[in-house]
Amino acid sequence: MREIVRRHLGKVVAGAAVAATATAVLVGVNLPGSEAGASGDRQANAAAAKQDAIAKDGVVEAAPEEGAKGIGSDPLTDAEIERAEKASATGQLRSSARDVEGDRGPQLLSTNLSEPDPAAAGAAAPRRAEVVYYDYKKDAVITKTVNLDTGKVDDTTTARHVQPPPSQEELAEGARLLIGDPLGKGLKKDFEHATGKALTGPQQLQLSGMVFRKETVKRVPSGLAECGEHRCLQVVTKVKNGPWIDTRSLVVDLSTRTVGRLG
Secondary structure (H helix, E strand, O other): OOOOOOOOOOOEEOOOOOOOOOOOEEEOOOOOEEOOOOOOOOOHHHHHHHHOOEEEOOEEEOOOOOOOOOOOOOOOOHHHHHHHHHHHOOHHHHHHOEOOOOOEOOEEEEEEEOOOOHHHOOOOOOOEEEEEEEEOOOOEEEEEEEEOOOOEEEEEEEEOOOOOOOOHHHHHHHHHHHHHOHHHHHHHHHHHHHHOOOOOOHHHEEEEEEEOOHHHOOOOOHHHOOEOOEOEEEEEEEEOOOOEEEOOOEEEEOOOOEEEEOO
């Protein structure tokens, strides 16, 4: 089993799926991007603040050290994120759910600061985190609301036919399935043409992508008819420090671990 590493959500590529071709189309210009929707695990703004230096009066100063706990609407700290995720993935969820690779435990999608409860407004209102998971065993989105003061789960919701933006782990697994499928032949051919090397794994690519929504296309292949109930992605691939390889005509059903083609 591969070790699961949490990563930031990728960026989606806007536009309808391109017509299917015998091989993937090697694109020499950057594709337009738009945000995937969720603010992203590890609170991207907070991470940027930690990593970037602050220029002041011509002197570069290190960013201030992050505390263990935020205040009010401050982004979640690393310590709060760790506490929320540890508190939320316990008990039956941890033992019965399955992640994108089929391993035990749910697939983490994002961890974000909850909107404050209007009924508990004021300085005394507790900070809460929403931890969002996907359970591939049940094809369901599970959201745990964790009270960061008590470390307890205040609320749990389960929803089906809901598809949040993909995590980087899901994009990597989608690319892995593309590479191993006969429909990925064009992707591998174009990668070798661009680099002179064989494409053997997703770590060789820069990945982004989006949830495939079947209502956006006129004709849905029979193999993709369950998308929406199943977790289906369009994975957009780019050679690292190189061109895009347009694979948007290919759709990966992560729930069944199969690949289909539009058109």
